[in-house]
Amino acid sequence: MNSAKMPTIGITCYPSQGGSGVVATELGLHLSRRGCEVHFIASELPFRLRKFHENIIYHPVEMPHYPVFQHSPYTLSLATTMSEVATRCGLDIIHVHYAIPHTASAYLAQQMVGADKLKVVTTLHGTDITLVGQEPSFFPITRFLIEKSDAVTAVSSFLKDETIRVFDTGEDIQVIPNFVDARVFAPSDMSNLRQRFAPNGEKLLMHASNFRPVKNPSAVIEVFAKVQAALPARLLLVGDGPEMADVRRQIKEAGLCDQVEFLGQVDNLEEILPVADLLLLPSLHESFGLVALEAMACGVVSLVTNRGGASEFIQDGINGLLRDPEDIQGMAEAAVQVLSDPVLHAQMVDEGRRDAAAEFGASCVVKQYLELYDRLLAND
Numbered sequence: 001m002n003s004a005k006m007p008t009i010g011i012t013c014y015p016s017q018g019g020s021g022v023v024a025t026e027l028g029l030h031l032s033r034r035g036c037e038v039h040f041i042a043s044e045l046p047f048r049l050r051k052f053h054e055n056i057i058y059h060p061v062e063m064p065h066y067p068v069f070q071h072s073p074y075t076l077s078l079a080t081t082m083s084e085v086a087t088r089c090g091l092d093i094i095h096v097h098y099a100i101p102h103t104a105s106a107y108l109a110q111q112m113v114g115a116d117k118l119k120v121v122t123t124l125h126g127t128d129i130t131l132v133g134q135e136p137s138f139f140p141i142t143r144f145l146i147e148k149s150d151a152v153t154a155v156s157s158f159l160k161d162e163t164i165r166v167f168d169t170g171e172d173i174q175v176i177p178n179f180v181d182a183r184v185f186a187p188s189d190m191s192n193l194r195q196r197f198a199p200n201g202e203k204l205l206m207h208a209s210n211f212r213p214v215k216n217p218s219a220v221i222e223v224f225a226k227v228q229a230a231l232p233a234r235l236l237l238v239g240d241g242p243e244m245a246d247v248r249r250q251i252k253e254a255g256l257c258d259q260v261e262f263l264g265q266v267d268n269l270e271e272i273l274p275v276a277d278l279l280l281l282p283s284l285h286e287s288f289g290l291v292a293l294e295a296m297a298c299g300v301v302s303l304v305t306n307r308g309g310a311s312e313f314i315q316d317g318i319n320g321l322l323r324d325p326e327d328i329q330g331m332a333e334a335a336v337q338v339l340s341d342p343v344l345h346a347q348m349v350d351e352g353r354r355d356a357a358a359e360f361g362a363s364c365v366v367k368q369y370l371e372l373y374d375r376l377l378a379n380d
């Protein structure tokens, strides 16, 4: 690569709602604003990309159906699209988010176009290491792919350490944390929405996730049940997923139907997050917990699982709250304490907003990815 030229980057991620797709998309948007040409290669347009953006080109992965196939081989179709885009558009780097199966496709594409022409960067996000990658049928290939990537990043030190521990790999893994654009995720006057969701001045709690078992949504309802018994409160549930039917049943059985609102999947989370007083994220583990960082940037206190990487941006009792996800009583007590003490709540909001913007702001984190790309390409 010519040193004066910005690199041309291919990005692959899961396009549906989920933190890894959000990080990949926001990274692509920020890289494009800094002058990189960015090519998204995915099965669908990533959900935060649904507007025209200069310097961003989307390449859908075509998946032919053939009667012999029981399942269409997405990994191969993705590899083919990656190699075609790399050749046609002159990609310097293919940066994949979530190792399985994206790194496999990138590795194949690199073999097709030549290792001197295309570098592979893998960003590990979470369950690609902590759950899926450890399935016996995926373990050896995940380890192989980590070692075959030209660079590997992890979104927290927790995830880096976990990757080294589980896969016993000597690969040099760089921690580049998740980030938030504090101009987009910012406090805003939500009096109209507050009037709708909390007409009698109730406190508003929110949970936003893809409602998979790892998000521990039943704990959200149990904690909320205790909080609303102590003070007037309502709960907003944002997102959807496999656990939602059970969550609805739990809410009904607890007699909480009038205090809980289901908002479904919300693409523009930044327009709803600031309405909350407290975000609940009691996941069984969370390699980072991006939505908690976004909530902090919006001036919302985050009560987050202490299992995983959230302690890398939340200092318990200072800019947010960390608790064991099985400690329902402890989570409820912490929530009630902060919600019933306006001075403490305001202090946590201020600290959280400041820390999110200063240490995890988009510009300082995106710079770390650009420096990584530069280092990789300078080694040619």
Ligand code: GMT
Residues within 6 Å of the ligand: 014, 017, 018, 019, 020, 021, 023, 125, 126, 127, 128, 155, 178, 214, 283, 285, 286, 287, 288, 289, 290, 291
């Ligand atoms: O690994 C996953 O569960 C999927 C992924 C996603 O797409 O939502 O979530 C992970 O990546 C996010 C972005 O880096 C992190 O904020 C989440 O903590 C992480 N999820 C888990 O570790 C459970």
